[in-house]
Amino acid sequence: MKLSNALLITAASITFFVQFLLAFGYEEAYQLELASQKRIQPFMVGVENQRFKAIVTDRVGFSIQNHPSEQGYKVSYRNEEDMKRIKFRVENDTLYITTPRRSQSVHFDAFFLEIPNIIICRNSDVILKNVTLKDLKIKMKSMSFVFFEGCHIGQLKADLNSIASLNITRNSKIDTLELRLKDKATVSVWKSEIGETKYIEIDDKTHFTVIKKPHKFLQ
Amino acid sequence: MKPSTILFLLFCAGTLLVQLFTNLGYRKGYEEHLLFVKNQVFPINAFPLENIKVVVAKGVRFTLYLTKKQQGFKQDVRPEGISFKAQGDTLFISSKDGKYDELNYFETYFRSVPNLILLDANANIIAKSGEELNTRIEKNGQLLVEQSSFRKVNAEVKDSSTLIFNADATVDLLEVKLKDSASLSDHDANITKIVPIYISDKASLSLSGKGLRALHSLPHQR
Numbered sequence: 001m002k003l004s005n006a007l008l009i010t011a012a013s014i015t016f017f018v019q020f021l022l023a024f025g026y027e028e029a030y031q032l033e034l035a036s037q038k039r040i041q042p043f044m045v046g047v048e049n050q051r052f053k054a055i056v057t058d059r060v061g062f063s064i065q066n067h068p069s070e071q072g073y074k075v076s077y078r079n080e081e082d083m084k085r086i087k088f089r090v091e092n093d094t095l096y097i098t099t100p101r102r103s104q105s106v107h108f109d110a111f112f113l114e115i116p117n118i119i120i121c122r123n124s125d126v127i128l129k130n131v132t133l134k135d136l137k138i139k140m141k142s143m144s145f146v147f148f149e150g151c152h153i154g155q156l157k158a159d160l161n162s163i164a165s166l167n168i169t170r171n172s173k174i175d176t177l178e179l180r181l182k183d184k185a186t187v188s189v190w191k192s193e194i195g196e197t198k199y200i201e202i203d204d205k206t207h208f209t210v211i212k213k214p215h216k217f218l219q
Numbered sequence: 220m221k222p223s224t225i226l227f228l229l230f231c232a233g234t235l236l237v238q239l240f241t242n243l244g245y246r247k248g249y250e251e252h253l254l255f256v257k258n259q260v261f262p263i264n265a266f267p268l269e270n271i272k273v274v275v276a277k278g279v280r281f282t283l284y285l286t287k288k289q290q291g292f293k294q295d296v297r298p299e300g301i302s303f304k305a306q307g308d309t310l311f312i313s314s315k316d317g318k319y320d321e322l323n324y325f326e327t328y329f330r331s332v333p334n335l336i337l338l339d340a341n342a343n344i345i346a347k348s349g350e351e352l353n354t355r356i357e358k359n360g361q362l363l364v365e366q367s368s369f370r371k372v373n374a375e376v377k378d379s380s381t382l383i384f385n386a387d388a389t390v391d392l393l394e395v396k397l398k399d400s401a402s403l404s405d406h407d408a409n410i411t412k413i414v415p416i417y418i419s420d421k422a423s424l425s426l427s428g429k430g431l432r433a434l435h436s437l438p439h440q441r
Binding site: 181199202203204205206207208209210211212213214 | 397402407418420421422423424425426427428429431432
């Protein structure tokens with residue numbers, strides 16, 4: 001056999017072998033990812049079915065969703081290690097979700113049997129997905145971002161400070177929106193409907209944007 | 220010498236020569252541009268009309284300044300496709316093909332603020348006149364009001380156009396019509412009162428807290 005043929009066969013074999021190993025590795029990771037996507041882990045042992053009235057967050061990023069039968073969080077397999085940095089703590093009927101330092105890399109989904117009526121955010125990114133509630137109070141501080149996606153809220157009282165940003169998007173519907181905007185807080189409404197807006201306090205440097213249907217928001 | 224070597228040398232020489240010419244040409248253009256930026260070379264060209272009441276701009280980008288001296292326009296070296304035509308008391312400024320091009324930029328100097336109609340045009344206005352500004356912005360136009368003060372701004376914004384007020388703009392009264400998907404954007408400007416004459420259902424508003432308080436109650440949707 002010529003030397004060039006031997007080299008070619010070796011190179012091809014190595015390539016196939018590496019691909020083979022990768023495929024196996026990926027398959028295992030994929031199976032783990034699928035398993036973790038289905039698995040809801042409790043926030044803490046002993047509070048699996050506790051109803052919370054308030055959530056207090058600091059330096060975390062997560063979504064809030066309803067679940068008919070389970071309560072807890074779901075995180076992708078690749079983020080499980082980073083998720084260990086996030087601390088859950090329960091005091092009376094308040095759930096604290098915090099981390100010692102802000103991490104952009106970890107984002108998880110939090111599921112509740114009943115969505116709490118009070119959310120207090122500090123340096124956090126929170127997305128409420130398809131949440132339906134009669135009343136909700138939100139207090140946002142520092143660099144916090146809260147998004148409403150496909151939500152229906154009867155009365156939303158929002159109190160924003162510093163450079164907090166409230167975003168009502170994706171066909172959300174708010175019957176009554178009560179705003180207290182301070183410092184450089186911002187509110188954006190996009191492709192959503194606001195029944196009535198009450199401005200309790202609005203600082204000069206705050207900002208709000210409404211894309212389409214400004215009448216519904218400003219009347 | 221082999222023919223392939225000759226061809227190769229010719230090719231290299233040609234490439235180098237083209238690069239040299241390109242470099243020299245760009246350098247000259249760049250130097251002219253620098254001189255323009257420093258206001259050293261390009262004079263103010265007179266408009267083809269002295270008493271201008273209305274300006275209709277199409278497919279161009281310009282800044283409008285107020286001046287007590289000569290009225291006219293100042294152009295960079297690059298654009299060649301801008302035409303200025305007068306008809307009655309109206310000055311028509313347009314790109315040659317009527318299409319918007321970022322390169323079609325120039326500065327204009329007016330003794331008083333004309334009525335401004337922007338069709339797919341982008342304009343900045345810098346005018347501490349305290350006068351009144353009447354404007355209509357259509358298609359994909361944009362008007363940015365900066366370092367300016369106006370007693371009244373009367374604006375009709377249509378299609379996908381935008382009217383923007385910068386933080387250094389002062390307006391006593393803003394009367395605005397937002398049609399189609401038009402938008403009004405206030406970047407912390409000092410606007411005392413905003414009267415929305417008409418606002419369509421597809422329009423967008425972006426207001427500061429101060430602007431929001433200046434907003435007179437919205438009319439009912441038509």
